[in-house]
Amino acid sequence: MNSLSFYQVHKSYSEIQVLRGLDLRVGEGEVYGFLGRNGAGKSTALRAVMGINRIDAGRIELFGEPVLASDPLPRRYVGYVAQEQHFYDWMTAPRAGRFVGSFYPDWDAQEFARLLARLEVPTDRRIRAFSGGMTAKLALALALAARPRLLVLDEPTAGMDAVARREFIDIVRAQAREDGRTTVFSSHLIDEVERAASQVGIIEAGVARFEGSLDALRGAVQQFHSSRALTGREPSAAITDLFGAAAARVTVLADETHDGTRTLTLETPPGLPPARPVFGWQPVALSLEDRFVALVGNSG
Amino acid sequence: MRAMIAKDLSANGLALGGLVLLTTLAMLAFIAQINLGRSVLSYLGTVTLFAGAPAIVLSLIVGHLFVSSEYLSHTQRFLEALPIRRTSILGAKFVSGLGALWLLGGIALGLGAYAARAEFLEPRFIALMSARLGVWLLFVWSVVFLISLLGRWRLACAAVLGVGYYLITLMSDFEFSRAPPQTLIDSNLFAFERHAWPWRDLGITLILSAAITALAMGLGRLRDGSFAEALARPLTTRARTFLGALVVVLTGVLVMLPEREDPVPFTFTGEAVSETTKVAISYHHPAYAARAEQLLAELTPFFEPLAKLLDSPPGFRLHITLNTDIEPWQYFTPRTDKVFGVDAQANFAGSEADWSLTTFVAFGVHQWLSAASNFRVTVEQRHWLTDGFSLWWAYHADQPAPPLDGPLEARLVEALFAVGRRGIKGDPLRYWDSTGDALGDDLAMAYGYLGWRVLQDAAGHDALLRLARAEFTRPEYGDVRDWLADQRHPLQDRVAQATGLEWSDLLARFRAAAARLRARDDYAQALARLPIPRSDIAAVDDALIYRLEFDAAPPPDVHCLALHDQTGRLAMPMARGALQEIELVARGRTGTDRLFEHRLTGEYGPGEHVYAAIECQFPYLRGGAQLLRRRVLMP
Numbered sequence: 001m002n003s004l005s006f007y008q009v010h011k012s013y014s015e016i017q018v019l020r021g022l023d024l025r026v027g028e029g030e031v032y033g034f035l036g037r038n039g040a041g042k043s044t045a046l047r048a049v050m051g052i053n054r055i056d057a058g059r060i061e062l063f064g065e066p067v068l069a070s071d072p073l074p075r076r077y078v079g080y081v082a083q084e085q086h087f088y089d090w091m092t093a094p095r096a097g098r099f100v101g102s103f104y105p106d107w108d109a110q111e112f113a114r115l116l117a118r119l120e121v122p123t124d125r126r127i128r129a130f131s132g133g134m135t136a137k138l139a140l141a142l143a144l145a146a147r148p149r150l151l152v153l154d155e156p157t158a159g160m161d162a163v164a165r166r167e168f169i170d171i172v173r174a175q176a177r178e179d180g181r182t183t184v185f186s187s188h189l190i191d192e193v194e195r196a197a198s199q200v201g202i203i204e205a206g207v208a209r210f211e212g213s214l215d216a217l218r219g220a221v222q223q224f225h226s227s228r229a230l231t232g233r234e235p236s237a238a239i240t241d242l243f244g245a246a247a248a249r250v251t252v253l254a255d256e257t258h259d260g261t262r263t264l265t266l267e268t269p270p271g272l273p274p275a276r277p278v279f280g281w282q283p284v285a286l287s288l289e290d291r292f293v294a295l296v297g298n299s300g
Numbered sequence: 301m302r303a304m305i306a307k308d309l310s311a312n313g314l315a316l317g318g319l320v321l322l323t324t325l326a327m328l329a330f331i332a333q334i335n336l337g338r339s340v341l342s343y344l345g346t347v348t349l350f351a352g353a354p355a356i357v358l359s360l361i362v363g364h365l366f367v368s369s370e371y372l373s374h375t376q377r378f379l380e381a382l383p384i385r386r387t388s389i390l391g392a393k394f395v396s397g398l399g400a401l402w403l404l405g406g407i408a409l410g411l412g413a414y415a416a417r418a419e420f421l422e423p424r425f426i427a428l429m430s431a432r433l434g435v436w437l438l439f440v441w442s443v444v445f446l447i448s449l450l451g452r453w454r455l456a457c458a459a460v461l462g463v464g465y466y467l468i469t470l471m472s473d474f475e476f477s478r479a480p481p482q483t484l485i486d487s488n489l490f491a492f493e494r495h496a497w498p499w500r501d502l503g504i505t506l507i508l509s510a511a512i513t514a515l516a517m518g519l520g521r522l523r524d525g526s527f528a529e530a531l532a533r534p535l536t537t538r539a540r541t542f543l544g545a546l547v548v549v550l551t552g553v554l555v556m557l558p559e560r561e562d563p564v565p566f567t568f569t570g571e572a573v574s575e576t577t578k579v580a581i582s583y584h585h586p587a588y589a590a591r592a593e594q595l596l597a598e599l600t601p602f603f604e605p606l607a608k609l610l611d612s613p614p615g616f617r618l619h620i621t622l623n624t625d626i627e628p629w630q631y632f633t634p635r636t637d638k639v640f641g642v643d644a645q646a647n648f649a650g651s652e653a654d655w656s657l658t659t660f661v662a663f664g665v666h667q668w669l670s671a672a673s674n675f676r677v678t679v680e681q682r683h684w685l686t687d688g689f690s691l692w693w694a695y696h697a698d699q700p701a702p703p704l705d706g707p708l709e710a711r712l713v714e715a716l717f718a719v720g721r722r723g724i725k726g727d728p729l730r731y732w733d734s735t736g737d738a739l740g741d742d743l744a745m746a747y748g749y750l751g752w753r754v755l756q757d758a759a760g761h762d763a764l765l766r767l768a769r770a771e772f773t774r775p776e777y778g779d780v781r782d783w784l785a786d787q788r789h790p791l792q793d794r795v796a797q798a799t800g801l802e803w804s805d806l807l808a809r810f811r812a813a814a815a816r817l818r819a820r821d822d823y824a825q826a827l828a829r830l831p832i833p834r835s836d837i838a839a840v841d842d843a844l845i846y847r848l849e850f851d852a853a854p855p856p857d858v859h860c861l862a863l864h865d866q867t868g869r870l871a872m873p874m875a876r877g878a879l880q881e882i883e884l885v886a887r888g889r890t891g892t893d894r895l896f897e898h899r900l901t902g903e904y905g906p907g908e909h910v911y912a913a914i915e916c917q918f919p920y921l922r923g924g925a926q927l928l929r930r931r932v933l934m935p
Contacts, residue, residue: 075383102303
């Protein structure tokens with residue numbers, strides 16, 4: 001059973017369509033990186049999971065049960081860390097814990113105290129004196145102490161410096177590993193996803209652009225560059241050279257020529273045989289970020 | 301929900317504590333002012349005062365603390381991520397804000413009632429006041445709750461509502477003060493209505509509050525709460541420009557509004573005028589000229605010396621208009637500012653038997669003093685002086701009265717009768733609103749009259765005139781300067797300065813004189829001749845039942861009336877002249893009946909409020925003696 005599923009989810013704000021039929025599946029126990037450019041609809045999708053936003057059409061399921069904005073009960077089993085933290089700044093961390101804990105049936109006060117200590121969140125200061133990173137850690141502790149079956153993190157590291165970001169992601173990964181908890185986190189930073197996630201979903205302009213493992217993502221986008229002598233050929237001819245009979249299943253993401261060197265970026269579906277060595281075409285080593293940019297770079 | 305309420309109270313505990321302290325100190329200050337004799341309010345009047353502008357300001361502060369600040373600081377997003385319905389979030393805010401406001405109202409009512417504990421406070425009366433105040437505060441809070449969800453537009457919205465209220469009051473005949481919810485805190489009803497539950501007003505107010513609260517809930521949930529959130533964002537330049545234009549337009553509208561013209565009710569064919577007397581009498585047919593001249597001559601001995609005593613300004617006059625559509629014992633002053641002085645209507649051309657010069661003069665003097673003082677002489681602490689002096693002048697003008705211990709006087713029998721009904725405990729002269737409500741207009745005047753007689757006996761006639769001149773010629777401005785003047789020179793000090801009598805001494809002499817006279821054989825016999833019956837008024841099914849039971853058959857000169865009128869939400873006390881009459885005990889009748897009952901059926905429908913009273917005319921009594929008055933809700 002999937003922990004979280006989106007089925008043809010649509011959502012618009014006035015005239016702006018943000019989600020246009022989003023389909024995603026998050027399996028139980030997965031650490032799922034939810035990637036997309038700014039404005040792609042990541043936060044809208046995750047807020048809909050929490051029932052904060054009502055969807056216009058489609059269906060969202062949590063643990064096989066449909067999510068209704070009017071029914072907050074399923075949210076008791078979801079921990080949520082929002083993109084921006086808006087805590088009551090007059091509270092201390094323990095006071096925030098007591099307040100939040102009263103809404104969750106499985107709230108674990110001891111675990112919360114342990115998490116505060118582990119995350120080095122001060123317990124004697126009011127939240128207004130916290131740094132951005134400290135506030136995000138408090139939000140994570142609050143989310144985890146509710147013993148959720150699903151942890152949803154909406155760009156939790158936005159605004160953090162590199163060190164704090166890495167530390168935060170490491171904690172998330174460790175927690176997910178320790179508890180075997182399904183974790184969904186959205187980000188537009190590829191290295192975060194690469195560091196923590198086992199599965200990836202890429203959203204582009206409100207629809208799922210890619211969904212699969214990191215390895216599948218690595219295999220989904222390939223790039224080749226050619227020598228000067230081949231620059232005049234059609235891309236289809238080059239793809240046929242590379243993939244033979246499977247060339248029809250390949251999509252050209254980009255065909256660019258710079259300084260006389262031609263570069264072909266191709267989307268290759270799962271199960272495609274490896275590219276054949278072809279004289280004049282050299283495979284290019286791509287990072288995950290290169291692949292992400294290749295997939296969504298033309299949107300928006 | 302409980303956690304939400306606890307959080308709201310905890311977050312705003314300090315501010316709420318400040319409001320509690322502020323309310324407590326303000327109420328204690330009001331009460332202290334009354335105790336020191338420096339305020340014209342009654343103890344329970346302070347609660348009515350609290351329910352007005354202070355309660356609205358407090359609710360705006362509470363609305364900011366409990367609702368607006370949540371949206372302005374965006375912490376509502378934090379709440380929305382919790383497993384709780386948005387309706388529950390809004391509901392918790394509504395409940396905690398209302399609780400805070402009720403707490404402040406409870407403090408005000410508690411302190412006011414405690415201070416007024418000597419004023420016949422029954423549990424039913426306290427319950428009535430609590431219901432009125434509680435439901436009123438609920439209404440105020442529902443409006444403020446809605447406004448508080450408008451974020452940065454809330455003050456503009458409040459200003460538009462305030463200006464709209466003002467414009468409707470100014471430009472239409474609709475009077476908010478006579479319609480619910482405002483009738484719940486009507487100053488004439490709040491601290492005096494002790495019997496009738498204002499079910500209709502309470503019901504309408506509750507329905508209005510529920511509708512406004514539902515609207516607020518809808519607003520808070522509109523577009524998944526993003527609408528209220530958007531309203532809390534900082535204003536754009538365009539929005540600021542719009543608000544600036546709105547302020548200019550509203551100011552312009554207020555400045556340019558024409559004054560409402562009052563229609564002229566009659567055209568007159570003739571007028572009898574005396575400039576020295578400062579009385580003018582208008583009539584609409586030449587046939588009334590002689591009667592008008594006669595009345596002018598009858599009024600001269602009263603109003604000429606009054607004008608001299610009070611040094612009335614040139615042009616100030618008592619303008620009497622003949623109105624043959626009303627009964628001879630009915631007088632009233634139309635609401636107009638077209639006359640400098642008093643504009644009174646009366647039917648002086650009616651039956652002579654029903655026309656009482658003394659009563660009309662007392663009415664005229666009362667109106668004269670009121671108009672000359674911007675009605676400041678009718679504030680509670682000064683009202684007994686005005687009532688008593690009006691009747692004094694109608695009896696004696698500028699001449700001294702005989703000593704109290706002289707031969708029996710019918711007018712003193714009336715005063716002693718009033719004393720017997722009201723009692724002399726506490727300070728009945730100072731708490732005149734409850735005295736007046738208990739006795740009715742005529743007997744209250746008689747009660748106050750005895751006060752002036754005591755003053756004359758103690759300090760002399762010159763001192764009495766000195767007090768009248770000092771009290772009724774004080775500069776009155778109708779604004780805060782009057783209040784400041786009262787603070788500097790409280791009434792008790794002014795009485796002491798003019799007469800040399802300390803207030804406590806005056807009260808002691810008043811009680812002693814009343815007790816002494818009532819103990820005198822002649823007065824005791826005269827009072828005993830007043831066959832006071834047991835009386836009752838009840839509403840059963842569609843009938844209003846009046847019941848009078850005398851110990852023995854009453855003498856023929858006893859005449860009793862059952863009075864009634866629909867009160868709706870009209871302020872109390874009802875004007876005597878506005879009441880319809882039914883003869884309950886006929887004048888000059890013979891027979892041995894001692895039980896009189898009248899069933900008034902088919903006049904009022906279910907749910908209607910009726911003001912009902914029984915009034916009897918006894919020997920020695922100048923006017924009708926109000927035996928019982930009730931505000932009845934028809935079943």
